Structure formats: structure tokens, C-alpha cells
Amino acid sequence: MTSLPEKTDRKLGLVIDLDTCVGCHACVISCKGWNTENYGAPLADTDAYGADPSGTFLNRVHSYEVQPESGPAQLVHFPKSCLHCEDAPCVTVCPTGASYKRVEDGIVLVNESDCIGCGLCAWACPYGAREMDPTAGVMKKCTLCVDRIYNENLPEEDREPACVRTCPAGARHFGDFADPESDVSKLTAERGGMDLMPEQGTKPVNKYLPPRDRDIDVLAPLLEPVAEDSKGFLGWLDKTLSKVGGA
Amino acid sequence: MHPAPSVIIFTSLSGLGFGLLFWMGLGVLAPTGWVAFAFFTIAYLLAVGGLMASAFHLGHPERALKAFTQWRTSWLSREAWASVLALVTMALYGAGLVFFASRWAVLGYLGAALSLATVVTTAMIYTQMRTVPRWHNATTPGMFLSFSLGGGALLAGQVTLASWLLPFAGLALVAHWVMGDRALAGSGTTLASATGLGDRGTVRSFEPPHTGTNYLLREFVHVVGRKHSVTLRVIALLSGFVLPVLILLAGAGHVLAAVAVLLHLVGVFASRWLFFAEAEHVVGLYYGKR
Ligand code: SF4
Ligand code: SF4
Ligand code: SF4
Numbered sequence: 001m002t003s004l005p006e007k008t009d010r011k012l013g014l015v016i017d018l019d020t021c022v023g024c025h026a027c028v029i030s031c032k033g034w035n036t037e038n039y040g041a042p043l044a045d046t047d048a049y050g051a052d053p054s055g056t057f058l059n060r061v062h063s064y065e066v067q068p069e070s071g072p073a074q075l076v077h078f079p080k081s082c083l084h085c086e087d088a089p090c091v092t093v094c095p096t097g098a099s100y101k102r103v104e105d106g107i108v109l110v111n112e113s114d115c116i117g118c119g120l121c122a123w124a125c126p127y128g129a130r131e132m133d134p135t136a137g138v139m140k141k142c143t144l145c146v147d148r149i150y151n152e153n154l155p156e157e158d159r160e161p162a163c164v165r166t167c168p169a170g171a172r173h174f175g176d177f178a179d180p181e182s183d184v185s186k187l188t189a190e191r192g193g194m195d196l197m198p199e200q201g202t203k204p205v206n207k208y209l210p211p212r213d214r215d216i217d218v219l220a221p222l223l224e225p226v227a228e229d230s231k232g233f234l235g236w237l238d239k240t241l242s243k244v245g246g247a
Numbered sequence: 248m249h250p251a252p253s254v255i256i257f258t259s260l261s262g263l264g265f266g267l268l269f270w271m272g273l274g275v276l277a278p279t280g281w282v283a284f285a286f287f288t289i290a291y292l293l294a295v296g297g298l299m300a301s302a303f304h305l306g307h308p309e310r311a312l313k314a315f316t317q318w319r320t321s322w323l324s325r326e327a328w329a330s331v332l333a334l335v336t337m338a339l340y341g342a343g344l345v346f347f348a349s350r351w352a353v354l355g356y357l358g359a360a361l362s363l364a365t366v367v368t369t370a371m372i373y374t375q376m377r378t379v380p381r382w383h384n385a386t387t388p389g390m391f392l393s394f395s396l397g398g399g400a401l402l403a404g405q406v407t408l409a410s411w412l413l414p415f416a417g418l419a420l421v422a423h424w425v426m427g428d429r430a431l432a433g434s435g436t437t438l439a440s441a442t443g444l445g446d447r448g449t450v451r452s453f454e455p456p457h458t459g460t461n462y463l464l465r466e467f468v469h470v471v472g473r474k475h476s477v478t479l480r481v482i483a484l485l486s487g488f489v490l491p492v493l494i495l496l497a498g499a500g501h502v503l504a505a506v507a508v509l510l511h512l513v514g515v516f517a518s519r520w521l522f523f524a525e526a527e528h529v530v531g532l533y534y535g536k537r
Contacts, residue, residue, distance in 0.1 A: 002317045053459045060456035062533055068448035076444060095314035095324035114313055117306015120323055126378045128530035131462040137306025194443040199435045200377055208443055
């Protein structure tokens with residue numbers, strides 16, 4: 001059903017920490033690995049070893065340079081996967097009912113056996129979170145690893161999304177945003193978690209934590225020179241060299 | 248957006264076909280017998296041919312029937328219903344004219360309304376896309392409707408109607424360009440809002456996520472050269488609207504009227520190519536491509 005639920009019991013999603021992400025792309029690879037072997041059609045690669053390789057991914061990492069008015073530019077690595085929006089435009093445009101948002105946990109999924117591959121849902125998503133698989137002819141998107149998080153065959157510590165589990169920097173967190181006491185809710189509140197493109201009205205569930213300010217330089221005071229005028233041999237050398245250099 | 252030939256052909260031809268069906272349903276022309284048969288054949292070839300072309304666009308055409316299920320929310324599903332209902336209704340109406348030489352007016356009005364509704368649903372598929380600011384305004388349905396009505400009148404041989412409606416369609420096209428050229432800037436969506444980093448400084452795409460291309464870049468990031476776009480706009484306007492109207496006003500015979508129809512078709516194709524190729528999807532911002 002492509003009507004959106006009025007309200008979902010839980011709001012599962014991710015917090016992505018732009019401060020700690022080091023841009024290693026490990027989440028990209030673990031996501032592709034898990035999702036190509038498990039739920040749904042595999043994620044195709046075309047011309048993988050040729051001149052024009054291209055592939056389907058559910059998670060990608062951009063890098064941006066932010067130039068403040070003064071001071072050095074900052075590099076921000078920016079992972080992006082489906083944000084499991086509350087007002088998901090990708091769901092309501094779907095003519096077949098293949099795209100849907102689950103009432104129990106708010107995960108946005110595609111039922112691949114109903115998908116006709118019209119591509120309209122990818123048009124409707126402002127974030128580029130959906131990709132049409134060229135081989136299977138159906139729409140692929142992040143499943144929030146629905147086949148891991150509830151999977152009792154996995155050890156408990158693995159019952160979280162593959163990207164979260166694999167991130168070496170701890171830049172991705174998974175949890176329930178409907179519960180104000182959950183880790184993800186607290187993190188979002190503490191660090192000013194933000195929505196991407198709020199003006200698009202999608203009400204994303206996933207939140208992004210902005211990079212911390214870099215203006216506190218802890219080491220600088222400790223590295224100040226302690227003695228301005230050196231004495232003895234070094235003092236003589238300093239003066240002589242300054243004279244020779246004309247300074 | 249990627250200007251896919253199948254979608255350009257579909258929207259152009261079926262728009263014309265349903266426009267012709269609309270005027271026939273209204274009874275503006277009510278031929279009977281073989282003449283009616285010829286008119287209906289042309290209308291159905293255009294409308295159904297367009298629909299078939301769009302089916303080639305699908306990853307799984309064999310599941311197309313499923314597209315009828317979500318009419319409550321999806322304009323694409325509504326389009327499926329409207330087109331089938333319009334085609335069935337107009338086929339019955341046409342059978343009356345062709346085989347019984349009688350005009351079942353109520354059926355005709357219903358068919359005309361459904362034909363117009365089909366064009367509206369097609370237009371709304373694009374208009375609803377907030378992600379494509381150039382489409383997300385009233386000029387999109389305005390353009391689709393006026394094209395269909397004007398082109399339909401031209402095909403129906405209605406000189407007076409067509410010479411009123413075609414200039415109107417040309418104006419709608421210009422309005423679409425004028426509003427469209429400032430739509431992305433006016434939408435408020437920028438790389439700053441896309442990344443949420445705008446209040447820290449100027450954001451620039453430093454490195455894309457992949458070295459090759461991907462579905463998103465192929466489908467959504469199509470950049471048309473400025474020179475190209477101006478040339479095509481001139482062709483679309485002249486060939487699609489100005490010349491056909493001049494021919495009609497000069498009092499065309501059958502041959503010249505056919506030329507006017509062909510010119511119009513070329514103009515519609517050019518404008519529809521631009522409609523897709525010039526449309527900036529906001530996802531391009533993430534790639535620093537706007
Ligand atoms: S991020 Fe895109 S695909 Fe995911 S729910 Fe939102 S609109 Fe849909
Ligand atoms: S591509 Fe599939 S999931 Fe997306 S709108 Fe079309 S039918 Fe629905
Ligand atoms: S939650 Fe799963 S499917 Fe989604 S980006 Fe992470 S690994 Fe990929």
C-alpha cells in the first residue's frame with residue numbers, strides 16, 4: 001500500500017556523525033556485501049573490470065569542502081543512504097504498491113516482486129537514495145538491514161545494520177527515534193542533529209550530526225617558545241646568523 | 248533529467264491523440280462511416296502507440312497491470328485508469344459513429360472528459376515532483392493541456408479552434424521556460440541545505456562517492472549547453488506554434504494542413520526533449536552539478 005501510515009509505532013533509523021566519519025567507505029562495502037547476498041535481488045555491477053564500470057549501491061560517501069569566512073577550509077565526509085522519511089514522497093508516487101513504509105517500525109521498503117521498474121520513486125527522492133538495478137530491473141534501496149536487525153540466527157551484537165556494525169570510527173548509530181530515551185535520540189538532542197533538505201518536506205528520520213568546531217587549539221599554548229633571548233653559544237650563533245642573513 | 252526517447256514519444260503522441268479524441272467526443276466534429284473510422288484510427292494509433300512506447304521504459308513490463316492498484320495516492324496509477332477508461336469509452340462512442348452513423352452524445356461527453364483527465368494525470372506525474380523545481384508549478388499542466396487541445400484541434404482540421412489554441416499553447420511554453428529558468432534558485436534547495444553545512448561556510452563538492460558513473464548521474468544529471476538550449480527553444484516555438492498558425496491563417500488546403508501538423512509535431516518533440524533535458528533534479532546538488 002502506498003498510502004503512508006499516519007504514525008508508526010517505532011521510528012527506526014540512523015544517526016550519522018559528520019564529525020567522526022573519516023571517509024574510509026567501509027560502510028559502502030559492507031552494505032554492498034551484505035545486501036547483495038541477502039534480501040532481494042543482488043546489487044549488480046556492470047562492466048566491473050572494463051573501461052566503464054558502474055554498480056548499484058545503497059549507501060555512498062561524498063566528500064565536501066567547507067570554506068568558512070576566515071580560517072582554513074574543512075573537509076567533511078558525508079555518507080548518504082535512505083533516510084526512511086516520515087513523509088516519504090517515494091512511497092506515495094509508486095503505482096503498484098511495491099514501495100511502502102512499515103507501520104511497526106517506519107522502515108521504507110520495496111517489495112521487489114511487485115515493482116515494475118518505472119523509476120518514479122527514484123525521481124521523487126531528493127536524496128538519491130534509490131537506484132534502479134540494471135540487471136534485475138527493480139528498484140533497490142537501503143532496507144535498514146531489516147534482515148539483520150530482527151535476525152535471531154545472528155549473534156546479538158550483529159543485530160544491527162551492516163554499515164553501523166562495520167564503521168571503524170563509530171560514525172553511524174542505529175536506534176529508535178520514537179523513544180526519547182534511546183541513544184540516537186539523546187545523541188541528536190545533544191549534538192544538534194539536523195535534517196537534510198528540510199524544505200523538501202520529507203521529514204527524514206535519519207539525523208546528521210554537524211562537525212564540531214575546530215577553533216579550540218589545545219596544543220598551541222604548550223608549543224609557545226619559552227625563552228625569547230637565548231644565551232651562551234646558541235645566543236652567539238643566533239646573533240651571528242641574523243647578522244649574516246641581514247635580519 | 249535524462250531525455251529518454253520512449254517517454255518523449257509517449258507524452259508527445261498520446262497528448263495529441265487524446266486531444267483529438269477530446270474534440271471528437273465533444274462533437275466538434277462528428278464524422279460517420281469510413282471518415283470516422285479514419286479519424287479514430289489516427290487518434291488510437293497516437294494514444295495507444297504512445298502508451299506502448301512508455302511501457303518500454305519499464306524494467307518489468309509484464310507486471311504493468313499492477314500499476315492499476317494505487318490510484319488513491321499515485322498519479323501514474325490514475326493515469327493508467329484514466330487512459331484505459333477514456334480509450335474504452337471512446338471506442339464505444341466511435342463504434343456508434345462508424346457502424347450505426349449515430350452520435351451517442353452522453354458517451355461522447357464522458358469520453359471527452361476522460362481524455363482530458365488522462366492528459367491532466369500525465370502532467371501531474373511531473374508536476375508533483377518537488378525534486379524537480381522546473382516542473383513543480385502550474386505551467387506544467389498548463390503546457391500539457393494546451394498542447395493537447397491545440398494539437399488535437401489541428402489534427403481534427405478545426406482551423407478556427409486551432410488558430411486560437413495554438414498561440415495559447417505557445418505562450419504556455421514560454422511561461423514554462425521563464426518560470427522554469429528561475430525555479431531551482433527559487434526552491435531554496437541548495438548544496439548548503441542538502442548537506443546542512445551551509446551555516447559553517449561555502450560548501451563545495453570535493454570528491455564524488457565513485458570514480459565512474461552511476462544510475463543517479465545517468466538518470467538525473469543531464470546538463471544541456473546554453474547554446475543548444477536556445478536553438479532548440481527557437482525551433483520548438485517556431486515549428487510547433489508560429490508556423491502552423493501562419494499556415495492556418497493563410498487558409499491552407501489539405502496538403503498544407505498536413506505540413507502544419509508535421510511542423511507542429513516537430514515542435515512538440517523539441518519542446519518535450521527540452522522539458523526533460525533542462526529539468527534539474529535536486530540530487531545533482533550532491534554531486535556539485537548544478
Ligand atoms: S530518503 Fe528517499 S528513498 Fe528514503 S524514504 Fe526518503 S524519499 Fe524515500
Ligand atoms: S520503480 Fe518500482 S517501487 Fe519504484 S515507483 Fe515504480 S513500481 Fe514502485
Ligand atoms: S542500513 Fe543496511 S542497507 Fe542501509 S545503508 Fe546501512 S548497510 Fe546498507
